[in-house]
Amino acid sequence: xxxxxxxxxxxxxxxxxxxxxxxxxxxxxxxxxxxxxxxxxxxxxxxxxxxxxxxxxxxxxxxxxxxxxxxxxxxxxxxxxxxxxxxxxxxxxxxxxxxxxxxxxxxxxxxxxxxxxxxxxxxxxxxxxxxxxxxxxxxxxxxxxxxxxxxxxxxxxxxxxxxxxxxxxxxxxxxxxxxxxxxxxxxxxxxxxxxxxxxxxxxxxxxxxxxxxxxxxxxxxxxxxxxxxxxxxxxxxxxxxxxxxxxxxxxxxxxxxxxxxxxxxxxxxxxxxxxxxxxxxxxxxxxxxxxxxxxxxxxxxxxxxxxxxxxxxxxxxxxxxxxxxxxxxxxxxxxxxxxxxxxxxxxxxxxxxxxxxxxxxxxxxxxxxxxxxxxxxxxxxxxxxxxxxxxxxxxxxxxxxxxxxxxxxxxxxxxxxxxxxxxxxxxxxxx
Amino acid sequence: xxxxxxxxxxxxxxxxxxxxxxxxxxxxxxxxxxxxxxxxxxxxxxxxxxxxxxxxxxxxxxxxxxxxxxxxxxxxxxxxxxxxxxxxxxxxxxxxxxxxxxxxxxxxxxxxxxxxxxxxxxxxxxxxxxxxxxxxxxxxxxxxxxxxxxxxxxxxxxxxxxxxxxxxxxxxxxxxxxxxxxxxxxxxxxxxxxxxxxxxxxxxxxxxxxxxxxxxxxxxxxxxxxxxxxxxxxxxxxxxxxxxxxxxxxxxxxxxxxxxxxxxxxxxxxxxxxxxxxxxxxxxxxxxxxxxxxxxxxxxxxxxxxxxxxxxxxxxxxxxxxxxxxxxxxxxxxxxxxxxxxxxxxxxxxxxxxxxxxxxxxxxxxxxxxxxxxxxxxxxxxxxxxxxxxxxxxxxxxxxxxxxxxxxxxxxxxxxxxxxxxxxxxxxxxxxxxxxxxxxxxxxxxx
Numbered sequence: 001x002x003x004x005x006x007x008x009x010x011x012x013x014x015x016x017x018x019x020x021x022x023x024x025x026x027x028x029x030x031x032x033x034x035x036x037x038x039x040x041x042x043x044x045x046x047x048x049x050x051x052x053x054x055x056x057x058x059x060x061x062x063x064x065x066x067x068x069x070x071x072x073x074x075x076x077x078x079x080x081x082x083x084x085x086x087x088x089x090x091x092x093x094x095x096x097x098x099x100x101x102x103x104x105x106x107x108x109x110x111x112x113x114x115x116x117x118x119x120x121x122x123x124x125x126x127x128x129x130x131x132x133x134x135x136x137x138x139x140x141x142x143x144x145x146x147x148x149x150x151x152x153x154x155x156x157x158x159x160x161x162x163x164x165x166x167x168x169x170x171x172x173x174x175x176x177x178x179x180x181x182x183x184x185x186x187x188x189x190x191x192x193x194x195x196x197x198x199x200x201x202x203x204x205x206x207x208x209x210x211x212x213x214x215x216x217x218x219x220x221x222x223x224x225x226x227x228x229x230x231x232x233x234x235x236x237x238x239x240x241x242x243x244x245x246x247x248x249x250x251x252x253x254x255x256x257x258x259x260x261x262x263x264x265x266x267x268x269x270x271x272x273x274x275x276x277x278x279x280x281x282x283x284x285x286x287x288x289x290x291x292x293x294x295x296x297x298x299x300x301x302x303x304x305x306x307x308x309x310x311x312x313x314x315x316x317x318x319x320x321x322x323x324x325x326x327x328x329x330x331x332x333x334x335x336x337x338x339x340x341x342x343x344x345x346x347x348x349x350x351x352x353x354x355x356x357x358x359x360x361x362x363x364x365x366x367x368x369x370x371x372x373x374x375x376x377x378x379x380x381x382x383x384x385x386x387x388x389x390x391x392x393x394x395x396x397x398x399x400x401x402x403x404x405x406x407x408x409x410x411x412x413x414x415x416x417x418x419x420x421x422x423x424x425x426x427x428x429x430x431x
Numbered sequence: 432x433x434x435x436x437x438x439x440x441x442x443x444x445x446x447x448x449x450x451x452x453x454x455x456x457x458x459x460x461x462x463x464x465x466x467x468x469x470x471x472x473x474x475x476x477x478x479x480x481x482x483x484x485x486x487x488x489x490x491x492x493x494x495x496x497x498x499x500x501x502x503x504x505x506x507x508x509x510x511x512x513x514x515x516x517x518x519x520x521x522x523x524x525x526x527x528x529x530x531x532x533x534x535x536x537x538x539x540x541x542x543x544x545x546x547x548x549x550x551x552x553x554x555x556x557x558x559x560x561x562x563x564x565x566x567x568x569x570x571x572x573x574x575x576x577x578x579x580x581x582x583x584x585x586x587x588x589x590x591x592x593x594x595x596x597x598x599x600x601x602x603x604x605x606x607x608x609x610x611x612x613x614x615x616x617x618x619x620x621x622x623x624x625x626x627x628x629x630x631x632x633x634x635x636x637x638x639x640x641x642x643x644x645x646x647x648x649x650x651x652x653x654x655x656x657x658x659x660x661x662x663x664x665x666x667x668x669x670x671x672x673x674x675x676x677x678x679x680x681x682x683x684x685x686x687x688x689x690x691x692x693x694x695x696x697x698x699x700x701x702x703x704x705x706x707x708x709x710x711x712x713x714x715x716x717x718x719x720x721x722x723x724x725x726x727x728x729x730x731x732x733x734x735x736x737x738x739x740x741x742x743x744x745x746x747x748x749x750x751x752x753x754x755x756x757x758x759x760x761x762x763x764x765x766x767x768x769x770x771x772x773x774x775x776x777x778x779x780x781x782x783x784x785x786x787x788x789x790x791x792x793x794x795x796x797x798x799x800x801x802x803x804x805x806x807x808x809x810x811x812x813x814x815x816x817x818x819x820x821x822x823x824x825x826x827x828x829x830x831x832x833x834x835x836x837x838x839x840x841x842x843x844x845x846x847x848x849x850x851x852x853x854x855x856x857x858x859x860x861x862x863x864x865x866x867x868x869x870x871x872x873x874x875x876x877x878x
Contacts, residue, residue: 173850175825
């Protein structure tokens, strides 16, 4: 027959205890005398043991809940036994935790408060506070509380420590307290009467804004990218002399498309993908789909966030044609008029942060694509040529690859091809 | 070698000197005239003594309405001046005793800063690790032809009057000008006030200053706003009125109350390289000047020309010079105009909040909501205005007009100082029946 174990009375003045931790969960077998739960008063913590051997049938309260003494806290018996009769009225029924009855709501509210409470986790690990201390902190200004040295076991901060500190140190003005609750932090000492912390001593509250649906999509894609692939990045650089020469020619000529450095690098990458089609691929459900046509995606900074327009069949385009297409898609992306077709179907992506002066970075893969090329800034680089030191314009290249399907050597070989294409761009593309 | 030499024994200097001495420091206080500075000798205290007499005289005229019948009532200027001197004398002796008890050495003479750690007084040179400049201010003299004539008084010389003038023209409708306008008007002088700005009591909340203008006009004071005094000749004043037309008026006396200038000349500031302009010595919130070891407080800083601001500034400076961190919070310094009715305020005005684009809630109640106000003031009028932040309800400013708002503004100052919100302040119990209950009603009225 199932037996219930009550919250013990741990002192004359103790009316309730906090469930700190369940060592055993419902369904676990325990022997007599084995610890099932840790409970705490504001002064100390205690272990509650199983009085008989059996199976823990149900734990009636969540961790973090304050439970009056002599209330049943868990039941032990044979699997399948009914514990409804042992379950205290203030506990939530396990099958219907959100049944809407007030005690259940109260119990879960405590847990939520614990989780969301603005405990000063930045100044001390949360574990350094006893649950009761954490509760006190959450109820008394949260982040505004400085943590005193703990007097508990292992330097653990007890509620008493916090309470003593709270009532003996500088107070916080009403306004400052409200701003602290909104997420602001105390900056420096209190400047008010007797060191009172005034609103001027509190920074502006952090602002929380709901992110846009595009941002949500980007966030999800980025998480998926990191979670589902084995990314690594290789860095190299290429002589950018040819790029600059072509760019200068474009500028000097009339009636030709305004091909910029990014267009040229993207075009060179397309040529490299034609030469090394292994990287013009997608890895889906254990299959590597290698594409013949190069649909090149390029990262585009828009007011709403990152977008990646795709130029279809880029391998069939001249540098000028690619440039025109990229500019058209960029304008649509920035203006918010770009169609879904122009945003999907990419087989490889180029991301250029060189224009912002970035010297090297780690692009994140755009799965299921297996590679993404990051284009860095053009910088002066010292090279030895025929025994002399010369300075050349050098463009950084950073490629991120999916190690699931592309090993280091093939990745490096591809990057070498990109580098060659860039360094010979003058002879490859005609204006 | 002193720990501190204070130059100037006004409420900034003498309080700072005593404070430092009580901290166990060796302190000297140099004063060229009498202890007490402007405040005690030719400022707050004498002016309030005058105003007390004029108020009583005026009230005698209203006594019948209270059920008190008097015979003929006369205003006796010499007796009033005598009383003023007695009050001032008592207070100065009080300061003297206080300085002695604290252990401050008082040196009489004109002090001159000769280095960052030395002061010359006559033939004698005194060394100190810290010097606090508290030289105060003097009445400003605007460039008006005839302003230096004998018939033009200022806030110093006005106390030398031996009779009640028939007419007086007051140049400047600021605090000093208004208080004297009130005094003279109550003792029977015909008063005209000439103010360059379109508003009297500039810096006050406009609703309050408008109300004051209304009340003072009703009491019989003439106001020329947006008016410029062009010249003074004998008993004639030429001025340009608001509409641009030139006019003239006659007055037995002229009172120049156009403001006060910090005393920055002739005290050696240039020699030591102290950063200052004609508007005052530049100081930090701790009272530091640009020269290490040299501090300043009070009117000479040109910040807030109020005795109580000077006192606080001096104490803040002393605390900082001897290692106790302290700073002054100007926004919570209350100010009072001792006109009849009084004006008292603390914190931001509605105009300041608007120009700083701070969103606020406002509550205005007539003083008459407090029973005691009706009891004390026959036919009196007034109001209390509370401004609170729109978001948190913190009390940002309190502005009151009506007797005796000067006595309860400190409650509002404490609320502003501690950033109390309307909800907090609503829990405070106000004594009944007092005029301060109008403040309570105004606070409760903020929604």
